[in-house]
Amino acid sequence: MQPQNYIRILTIAGSDSGGGAGIQADLKTIAALGCYGMTAITAITAQNTVGVMGIQSVTPAMLEAQIKAVVTDIGVDAVKIGMLHDVEMIRVVASAIKGYKLARVVLDPVMVATSGDTLMSPTAIAALIKQLFPLVSLVTPNLDEASLLLKRPIRTRADLNLAAKDLTTMSAKAVLVKGGHLVGNEITDVLLANDKLTEFSSARIASRNTHGTGCTLSSAIACYLGMGHSLETAVGLARSYILQAIQAGSDVKTGAGHGPLNHGFAPVPMQIVKA
Numbered sequence: 001m002q003p004q005n006y007i008r009i010l011t012i013a014g015s016d017s018g019g020g021a022g023i024q025a026d027l028k029t030i031a032a033l034g035c036y037g038m039t040a041i042t043a044i045t046a047q048n049t050v051g052v053m054g055i056q057s058v059t060p061a062m063l064e065a066q067i068k069a070v071v072t073d074i075g076v077d078a079v080k081i082g083m084l085h086d087v088e089m090i091r092v093v094a095s096a097i098k099g100y101k102l103a104r105v106v107l108d109p110v111m112v113a114t115s116g117d118t119l120m121s122p123t124a125i126a127a128l129i130k131q132l133f134p135l136v137s138l139v140t141p142n143l144d145e146a147s148l149l150l151k152r153p154i155r156t157r158a159d160l161n162l163a164a165k166d167l168t169t170m171s172a173k174a175v176l177v178k179g180g181h182l183v184g185n186e187i188t189d190v191l192l193a194n195d196k197l198t199e200f201s202s203a204r205i206a207s208r209n210t211h212g213t214g215c216t217l218s219s220a221i222a223c224y225l226g227m228g229h230s231l232e233t234a235v236g237l238a239r240s241y242i243l244q245a246i247q248a249g250s251d252v253k254t255g256a257g258h259g260p261l262n263h264g265f266a267p268v269p270m271q272i273v274k275a
Helices: 024-032 060-073 085-100 122-132 143-150 155-172 213-226 231-249
Strands: 004-005 007-016 036-047 050-059 078-081 104-108 174-178 184-191 197-203 272-274
Touching: 004 007, 007 024, 007 060, 007 213, 024 036, 024 213, 024 231, 036 060, 036 272, 078 213, 085 122, 085 174, 104 213, 122 143, 143 155, 143 174, 155 197, 174 213, 184 231, 197 231, 213 231
Parallel strands: 007 036, 007 078, 078 104
Antiparallel strands: 004 272, 036 050, 174 184, 184 197
16 A cells, blocks of 8 residues: 655744644644644743744754754655744854745744734844845745835835835745734735746635734745745635634634634544555
C-alpha cells in the first residue's frame, strides 16, 4: 500500500496565552481546515482579550532548532510566518527557507499592535524587507503595516491598490493588502500577483470578536496553498473561511475585550494525500 501524508503546515510565530491569535489561532485554523499543524515559536506572550502584559523571546538558536526538528523529520508543505521581532530571528528564518528550500511561504508582517504601537525597530523592518520579502510566496500586511512599510497613510480604496503595486517594488513576489481598517460597510482586500490586481470585497460583519483575524487569514492561505490551490484561489477560499469564522463567533462572549473568531465553526476531516 502506498504511504500517505497529512498536508503539513508549519507556523513560525509568537504564542498568545489567550488563545485568540498567534500560534494558537494558527493551529486552530490549520486543524479546522483539515491540515496537520506544526510550530516554531518565536516568543511567549502573556495576553488576553484586553491586551498584552508581557513578552519573552525564545533564543535564535532555539527557533532554529524547532524549525530543523520539524523539517528534517516530518516535512513541510506550506509555511506561515508571523511575529519576528528582531534582526537575528529574521536571519534564522530566511536561512531556513533557503537551506531547506521551503516553498509556499506566507508572511504576515506583524509590525503594529492593536494599540497602534510599533512592534519592530526600523532596523528589523529593513531586514524583513531585504531578507524575507524576496523569499516568500505572499506578504499580507494590513493597512497599518502597509503604511509603515511605505511610510505614508493609506486612507482610500485607490490608496489600497497603489500600496499593493508599490509594495511589490520591495522585492515581494505577491502582496495581499488587507483593507479591513478602511471606513465603510464593505471590506476590500487587494491581491497583486504576477502583475495581476485582484480585489476581494465583502460586507463588513458587525462583531467585537476580531482578535487574531490576520493570523487566521494568513494561516488559512498557507493551508490552501499546501493543498495545491493557486494563490488567487487560496486567498479567496481563506477569506471565505475567515468571514464565516467571524460570523459564527460574533455573538460569543470571551473575556472583557476583543474576543477571538470561532475557528472551529465547521471543521473538516483531516486532508490526506499520497506520499
